[in-house]
Amino acid sequence: MKRKWWKEGVVYQIYPRSFYDSNGDGIGDLKGIFEKLDYLKELGVDIIWLNPIYKSPNADNGYDISDYYDIMDEFGTMEDFDKLLDEAHKRGIKIIMDLVVNHTSDEHIWFIESRKSKDNPYRDFYIWRKGKGNNPPNNWTSAFSGSAWQYDETTDEYYLHLFAVKQPDLNWDNENVRKEVYKMMKWWLDKGIDGFRMDVINFISKVEGLPYDYEAEEKGGQPGFKYYANGPKVHEYLQEMNREVLSKYDIMTVGETPGVTPEVGRLYVDYDRNELNMIFQFELMDIDSGKNKWDVKPWKLTDFKRIMYKWYQGLKEKGWNSVYLNNHDQPRMVSRFGDDKEFRVESAKLLATFVHTWQGTPYIYQGEEIGMTNVRFDSIDDYRDIETLNWYNEMIQKGHDPKELLEAIYKKGRDNARTPMQWDDSENAGFTTGKPWIKVNQNYKEINVKKALEDKNSVFYYYKKLIELRRQYPVIVYGDINLLFEDDEKIFAYTRHFEGQNLLVLMNFSKDQVEISLSRELLEKDMKLLISNYDVGELREKIFFKPYEARVYLF
Template sequence: MNNEKRVWWKEAVVYQIYPRSFADSNGDGIGDLNGITTHLDYLKNLGIDVIWVSPVYASPNHDNGYDISDYRAIMKEFGTMEDFDRMLEGIHARGMKLVMDLVANHSSDEHAWFVESRKGKDNPYRDYYIWQDGKNGGPPNNWGSCFSGSAWEKDEASGQYYLHLFTKEQPDLNWANPKVREGVFDMMRWWCDKGVDGWRMDVISMIGKENFEDGPVAPGALYGSFEPSCQHTETTHRYLREMRREVLDKYNLLTVGEAGGTVEGAIRYANEDGSELDMIFSFEHNDGLNDGTELGKWSDHGAPLKDVRAAFNRWQTGLQGRAWNTVYLGNHDQPRQVSRYGNDSELFRAVSAKMLATMIHMMRGTPYVYQGEELGMTNAYFTRLDQYEDVEVHNAWHQWVESGLVDGQDMMRWFARIARDNARTPMQWNAEKHAGFTTGTPWLPVTGNYPIINAEREVNDPDSVYHYYRKLIELRHQYPVIVYGEFVPMLEEDPEVYAYARVLDDVRLTVLLNWTERTVSCPLAEELSGHELISNYPTHQAGKLQPYEARVILSKG
């Protein structure tokens, strides 16, 4: 028996809700808190332990709730604080927990702090944000924002510039000011005292800015990178250790940081000593596959097995015994996983969705399920620019297409493949109008395949993707080897099969995954003896794996 520390958040399965798209209770076309409460039994029956709800705070919605104007109020479109309290009570009554989004690298430009800050250089809130004089008639440095364009916005009244690593409506908070840190910590304690069970921390790796020098400019890029100065700095780690002392250690929480970076960097954030966070999200298997062009994520670059396997194996083995991992493929910032990594054709959608789920849920780390993933929901494949709401899409169109640098048809094809709105379309509850999401007009068009792919249909089909997820989650709760077992890579050079083992004491799990739409040779499938825990096929072929077949074999001794 290994002596690894056993805690509830390692054994949990987390379900992410994007509230705008989950369920609309009042017919205004926008999902809300009461809509979530209505479907809590659905999540409990799936086996979910923790619900992570993306931001529900008051916001003008320049970035779908990630620009917060009041951290202690609920966005009016989502309901009231009474609705929130009722939802939280319903979650706890069902034995589940709630994780909130902490968006504290930046606020909205409509937040009271920033409204005061921009009133003048002598205002006591001026230093709550990052203001600087320009240089040579332009911004203080060459940094570009994450959403295209400069990371600096000029304030005509004062002549100074403020920093915004995202949209200009999202000014970066100045964490170097102790009053800002205490203000954030006090807000966190306020929510924890209400009963919130944890925090997913948005771009938490950016809070510590250490200098403001020009950043390196990639070939063909219009702006320099802010990363050397604003990503994974020593200052960020110091702030997180302070947060641990001042807030996190006072409650029994799950904390996960959106940080990315390297394996060694992750060990600092999520070290087993618990001095900072419990776990972080790695991006290498997602964003890392898009690198290599001046257009960043916008390309036809696929997700070949060799790259995905290398990324996952590096994190699985690198964090083992040193830090806790998260395992996921999809979220609100990524396209639908079955469309990107699997095969969303009618013939292979369900079986490939099950294969991908097997890969994730048998790995070492806390699994995160993004809403609709358990149904095998697909990309939206929008054909018009006006169907997209995402600010990232429209900024990219302006920067690359309207400037004449990229063909519009190419960009629309890339949007259909990788744009974030693919995962933000309304949840598909049934085959009724608008997929049962709303009685009004949905804020984002519903994906057209909802008459076939919907929760009502899948809950009533024992062979559905939904019930396969239920079984995977049930197995995780039943077998400690799935949570605490050592990760052992296998068949690392196989071009078609992803294989690995999990080992705990005398128990061994072997996981075999065919990543292709062809039947492939896999002698290991015939050599294994033991009990089959789960598979996405009812029968098997000796020494072979059928298209997108997944098998998990349990053996002892």
């Protein structure tokens, strides 16, 4: 197996708006990240992934970019970024940027020109179509509710936006669009950044003719999705991107790819195909989704194991996995997959054990390392996320009960991950001296960095040890995986093997005490306990695992 720094590294994702505010305006910024670099160095992470920091009117918190070559005013200046990059590198920490090139802001100069007239040189930078009578060109819907088409009276045509109205989709079939994107990527890479996380990168190629989606209308699902997810030329374009840009630098690339199977995913990451290093798959993130993400259903550990093992096997030896349980678009993992009340600390450590001992590059989302939880705001007025607000308003218009809608938002809303980082127990959790752009989670007096750093048994130090172990034992990075107790609904266990090193991982994903019976073959091995989230005795044939107990042994 090829050894690479991006396989061995641990990524820490920063949502800049919510990380740390250095100037008291209530919004996190680049200087704030700079001030916390030593904290990240102490944790031991190797790579920072920054959510978008480019110039933006913030219709979707920076994912609507108006200038790829400038910094959002609220976050600071290019000089601030250059200093942050330099100081991170001095500490041995790499920085990867969010690359958002499926769409831009409608305030980007390309779109401003594009909408002026049908013969404007930039017209074909975006996807324009005539309507069907008084209706949009087809029935495709936006990920943020409503039609994916917006009428523009200047030229009496509609433009496509798979996300917000202010996020028009770029036309990747136009070679000039691709050239501009590659030029911009080179500009950032020449500045010294270490790679890209690519936003919905598998949406960039749409099926020719943009067909009406009759099947989704009949059977449900998101109309249009099958015509733009993993579209006809996406691999051609990514291979071109790799030839023109990525292959010329020693960098890390990870693609966000909703709607991929392991078979399709392998096409993006196969070492021989020269596209991306790794992708984010969403199958696990949909484990508790019914008809859609807001229709929350109970999840089963056997499904969790099946999904993760299927992806491991699907990419094994051909490509590389990324391993994550939460991010800026997902609820907090301890609230979703653990127990954020009675066993918050234990289950946070258990989930970390899984992420950091499964094969793939582990991702930590800010606050995860202190066990931050979902938030329950009293009113819809406290929420800021465009997806959440659009969906809530659409459902209210259809007559749904506001209380039921809020319950779904408590569980799955994106603002769960976007409340400010909890630094200490002072006002606003030490995030800002001003009024925060979104309210702080009320549990900040109990859950915060200051308290975590003062407690040697905290979630933080457990993460730190996991990261140290990963550096120490190559089996944690590269070892193959064999599942144990596959059909057990409470125990998740596996062994890993690499170049004479062997690992045994045992985890109780429940709040019950559970008996585990180990094989005589395993018990006869010389087992060394590497890490556990409880004080444990010696390994016996029958062991009683406490609620959310996790252990990792080397043999």
